[in-house]
Amino acid sequence: MSEPLLITVAPTGAETAKEDCPQLPTTPEEIAETARACQAAGAAMIHLHVRDGEHRPTLDLGLLREWVAAVRDASDLVVQLSTGGSVHDPLDQRLQVLDAEPDSCSLTMGTTNFGDDVFSNPWPFVCELYQLAQDRGVAPEFELFDLGQVHALTRLLDRYGLPAGGRVHVDLVMGVPGGMNGTTDALVAAVRDLPPQTTSWSATGIGRSTLAVMLASLSKGGHLRVGMEDVLTIARGVPVESNAQLVERAVAVGALAQRTPMTPQEARVLIGATG
Template sequence: MWNSRPVVIVVAPTGAEVTRAQQPALPHTPREIADSALECVDAGASLVHIHVREPDGTPSANPLYFQETVDRVREGSDLITMVSTGGSVEMSIEERLTGLDAVPDLAGIETGSLNFGDDLFITSRADSFKVGALAAEAGVPLEAEVFDVGHVHSAVAMMESGQIAGPPRFNLVLGVPGGIGATPEALDAMVRALPRDANWTVTAIGRHQRRMLALGLLLGATGIRVGFEDNVYLRKGVLASSNAELVVAAADLARSLGREVATTEQAREILQLPRLARVGS
């Protein structure tokens, strides 16, 4: 049944592209990112997707920033921590891997390249294999971050060959210029390419977000993602005051469509992730 399980709400508070000129409340420092994530717990989030920034707001690959952010989140909550290995378009694959040093609960893995707006976002097969191998060595489960149907097929092949371990987890990203569009037909194509037992989250960019999240909820998506990484507006012309305000809106949307919102404990069970002790416990 499409509504048999509660939905996991993911918050992506920072990303690598949005600036404070676009969203004055964008968190930069590890403390700010962690505090923003912690504000989202009561709002309904059960997983935080982490990028880090330098103090001036530029995208960062500093492993100490990842470690501090993950530690602060764990000190203050049971939120599932997930680091990006996508980083930013300017980063080498080595820089994109530094978040694994924090041993988060989960990490993303890109399984293909694409035009990312006016930039090139390059992830070769060798890059994907490197992420898979290092994540396995660190004991960090993976979720495939897919921007087109071909990325889904590549991820499935890696899963079938054992290069991505564990149950199949996917984040379907819709509406990035250069990637698959944010349309019902595009989401249907992505979902049809998934393994039957896959867990899948819907991420949609900007003005397309609410419509595509709603469709994902009605199709039985495991999760939906919100946060300043993807969209800075609460509604047309109105900037969100915080990431937590976006999470509240997502939770309200889910409940209005007949979906319960997963607790962190339920999210760990759904995503088949081990329960980790908090820092200092």
Template sequence: MTSGTGRATTSGTLITLAPTGAESAKADVPALPVTVDEVVATARDCEALGAAVVHLHVRDLDTRPTLDLVRVREVVAAVRESTDLVVQLSSGGAVTDPLPDRVAVLDAEPDAASLSLGTVNFGRDVFSNPWDLIVELHTQMRERGIVPEYEAFDLGHLATLSRLLDRHGPPHGGHVHVDLVMGVPGGMPGTTAALAACLPAIEPGWTFAATGVGRTSLPVMLAALSAGGHLRVGMEDTLTYAPDEPVRDNAQLVARAAGLARIAQRPALTTTEARELLGISAPQEASR
């Protein structure tokens, strides 16, 4: 099914949970899930509320962001054992992570992984995503049977995606799914106008989700639903539920997203439906 612009649409909404991220410190945000047990409990709770994908950044025993493969594999295995969620690893890591380490995280064999489409200022930092890294991640994911979620922080990143696919072919699974990351200081703003500006660059057959960072979370969700898009929410992206009201936990954010999806008459997709949409094998068929 496609919309009037040719974008693929569904009768349901894919909800991705991004529970932790690499920016916030556990000492500053006690509710942030960072241990294996905390991540698993969060994933299980949010699956029950409507999340179908979990986007994982991993922390070490000192709660610091890490791409250590032993730790990453431990978290992936624990989430798979306790849930049916699509396990999507971040290949972005933290802004300070070396590029080779960001590619090596694919060795943990997730179902899916993020693939950022261009370098962008990230507040006072620079999130580096040069062309050669983009091509390597795209190629490595296809060879390993990992489905990419292409992350666009600005409108020009969608042009990069079209160029990538033209030159290097489709992703594993054949379906192109883009996440518009909006509201990052240095990227596109989290506004309806910015989301609308991206829509003509979403090519026929693609699907898209949108992530609103910080206080843009709610307006971006509403804009995405109105345009036939999907949603990513979680404490990686926002720590306030309303003005002067901190987020209680990730489940609170997923519950709100699922409620808005129901109001839009596009209820949350199940994990089975999410795999079908994204071209991901069922757990018993997927390569481990």
């Protein structure tokens, strides 16, 4: 249980409107300050969804590059861009995310019912995105929303081999309406069935499942993703003040498990983003 703890912060997401949550970082300046504060609090990687000048989700390449540069100017965090965008973004635009030259990218292993919407990730798209990440030397983080996607990862790795960096890092996304439950039982089942090539894994608890998933992941030796993409309250009825506040809580809970926050450089080695 003494292994360093990777804490990834997902500060914005694509679902929450700025007008509903003014403290959500939705500009390059806000994301730069968020990156600086979250690294100081103990985060090593940042998972980015980009917003436009009207605070709406976008996959505009110029803005993607601007946000990546803003984070790199303000911090040493590993920059991971979401290739999911919003659930309404077309597949061809999602492939172009890698043109912004992130250190890492999310790679969701299948289509998921996402509340009332559908998060589309057909198998040919998954394969194309993975091969593009291999060619570009971008470290994928395989997002798994259910057990079917756990098994799909085995299929992908058996067909196309390891990522360019030789590491297989997974994030279990739990508690999404339509995906696997945010429970210890679900986490144990998913970890049990991860491919043997897996070198590290983290877990994300959405909404009310945040703490349950955090504690289950730590007890099983996993890493953590936290942030305002995933939860907007710090306690029942108490709004989150900042993403750094969520990182600080993860650090405190990790300390109880005798896990020290990983540095960004250690995170690069962990996920194979050292190119």
